[in-house]
Amino acid sequence: MTSMRADAVRNRDLVLATARRAMAEGDMSLQLNDLARRAGIGVGTVYRHFPTRRALLESLAEPAFTALLDDARVASLREDAWTGLRQILRTLLVQQLSDPAFTEVISTSPALDASPDTTSHREAFADLAQAVLERARQAGALRLDLTPDDLHHLVCGTAFALRLTPDPNACLDRYLQVLFDGIRTTA
Template structure:
């Protein structure tokens, strides 16, 4: 469990996160800690105390999205229809990557790059639910049997990248998701 921060430390941390979120929204993905500290109006030492590396800052920014995704993946793994579970899981993963650049960066890498144990825990919980969804869908004959969880992860990340470089990422989400689902469905196009 994370120790409780003093009120002033918690304020500084939130100010750093808000400033970094604003920088990402403006398209600044570099998130240089010295610059974030200056823009947040806190000392550089304070910034590094909260976030020793840029990666730790990015993971803190991605935490809410990752928490939500883990909950959605658990929900998908409990859905009674295996194919609907796959759709729910992939839609949630794509939306997370499209709406949160910090999450997109974190999920595109492996656990060996995690700076914070909480991120690794989120990753493990998500992967366990995703594995359950994929295994059940493959046993039901809904998803290609030759598709591994790593394959699916790469396909979703690639689809998210393709959406992000387009003019209307969220507007094309359903089309790209349908193409992805048709491609992973076992033997015939997925139902609408």
């Protein structure tokens, strides 16, 4: 793989920064023509780096995926499987709350992925999460009827519910505890 010229790197970073500002302002449309105008660069330059809105979203979500995978690796090494499962689900939820691009990418089908890197991140996370899930199940801590998809949907639903509150961070731990209480086996 060849490295990009310095000006190409600057332009790519400028588009990403402009897109992040647009999202922070509540504009999730991320129309590439508008981003080019806001960044003060040519439309062709934007499309050269990000041929589709989805490609841009995945690039914006990359840091969140990296953080999620790093934390999932740590969680998978926890001696106590329940602690590892709690960690992995909490990290997934926090990343969704803090990064709208990540939320959109992680909550859609892998069939929509524009980049093989995104699909690879999903698969790596799924493998780590499955290992933690199995350990928690074998330890008798996790309900047997829950699938990885169930847990993913429950976390996405919790993220949605938290975004409806005036202060998601203030409710985060309480909502997580309700989720954990619901998925844990009863004595």
